[in-house]
């Protein structure tokens with residue numbers, strides 16, 4: 001028996017990215033066992049271009065378990081696309097390969113009855129950013145036509161330069177070019193937001209960010225949240241997830257999330273670095289507890305924040321030093337900044353940040 005019980009009174013769908021080891025249907029049980037009210041998964045190996053198709057038996061099992069554990073696949077499950085998919089790639093051959101993998105993923109989602117699909121928007125690399133955004137939108141339009149109902153949810157990014165979606169305006173530009181806008185949405189990742197330079201670490205700036213988000217993109221398109229604290233400081237452009245409360249965001253940001261009415265009813269999914277899924281169970285408990293704390297000066301909250309901040313202190317200090325060195329270097333040689341290969345990789349690799357168990361996932 002699991003020690004985590006699903007919260008039926010929470011107004012939020014807190015959940016986590018869970019393992020599919022042993023078969024995609026296992027994700028449903030894994031999510032249930034840690035008390036998820038929504039969850040994320042990989043539909044196939046995040047490291048390989050091609051994976052075997054699902055058997056009808058596996059599809060049936062997935063759907064049965066969703067009924068049994070009361071998950072609505074249309075609204076509660078948000079699969080994550082492979083991080084090497086780059087529809088904005090100016091090299092045609094690579095973009096085409098990405099498109100094939102995307103279509104395969106979208107069809108898998110629809111086979112399982114899943115209504116949402118999370119995608120990193122990619123990078124324009126050495127191409128013209130505006131031209132590549134158009135290419136990305138063209139591929140998305142084509143993918144929407146080739147599938148029936150799944151909504152493609154573009155995630156905001158932490159990086160800089162040619163990475164699509166670090167600037168929220170990129171997401172707006174792409175949405176504007178989508179023909180069927182009922183099939184496109186946006187996922188906001190708290191770590192990426194902060195690392196991209198949008199301060200959300202206190203009440204005032206948090207509210208400002210969401211106001212700006214509504215102006216630029218619009219709540220109408222907000223389809224999910226990724227919940228991660230950040231190991232790196234504001235504007236560091238590093239995609240380094242931290243456990244909630246231990247990073248530069250701190251627990252208060254997650255309390256604010258758990259009080260933002262606009263985030264109700266959509267998957268709010270943890271992708272924090274945990275040794276195993278039990279860690280997510282505890283974090284979900286924490287989030288559901290934060291929902292009940294109305295006062296930012298609540299004694300228990302303050303005490304918990306101090307504890308978590310001290311646990312993450314060493315890593316924050318290391319990253320703060322790295323950021324300073326990088327900034328100093330940047331002012332010495334102020335040449336135009338382009339994204340180096342390593343950064344594309346780190347910006348896109350979420351598997352390296354999830355639990356160890358998930359890293360070995362075969363399906």
Ligand SMILES: [Zn+2]
Pocket residue numbers: 155189226271350
């Ligand atoms: Zn994310």
Ligand SMILES: [Zn+2]
Pocket residue numbers: 189191192239240241350
């Ligand atoms: Zn990330």
